[in-house]
Amino acid sequence: MKPGIFIIGDNHLSSLELEIDLEKKGYKVIARTSRSKSVLKGIQMYQPGIIIMDVELDDVVESWETGLELRQNKLEIPILFLIDKSYEGSFEVSNSALLSKPVSAASIVECIDKLHRYRY
Numbered sequence: 001m002k003p004g005i006f007i008i009g010d011n012h013l014s015s016l017e018l019e020i021d022l023e024k025k026g027y028k029v030i031a032r033t034s035r036s037k038s039v040l041k042g043i044q045m046y047q048p049g050i051i052i053m054d055v056e057l058d059d060v061v062e063s064w065e066t067g068l069e070l071r072q073n074k075l076e077i078p079i080l081f082l083i084d085k086s087y088e089g090s091f092e093v094s095n096s097a098l099l100s101k102p103v104s105a106a107s108i109v110e111c112i113d114k115l116h117r118y119r120y
Contacts, residue, residue, distance in 0.1 A: 003049020067093035
């Protein structure tokens with residue numbers, strides 16, 4: 001069974017396009033939000049199998065902190081970070097992956113499948 005997906009991203013159009021691409025591939029996007037701060041509440045409400053964070057360059061630290069906060073709250077839901085290819089830093093969050101944008105829907109699906117298999 002494919003996991004339900006929670007998309008977090010500041011760009012509404014990008015998040016909607018990602019949702020459409022994923023649904024064409026047979027995935028169900030169960031929630032979208034533009035605020036990292038509402039993630040914990042959303043996770044408790046929707047119980048996703050995968051979280052996708054579409055990270056803008058000015059939100060890298062906040063997104064990383066959100067990932068760490070999830071782990072501190074014992075939430076081991078896999079996280080896929082989508083980040084601009086010009087980002088030169090690095091960060092690590094357990095049970096997560098990072099893809100550089102622009103990225104194809106096929107690459108996202110492949111990564112989701114790997115994260116999902118790892119979890120189960």
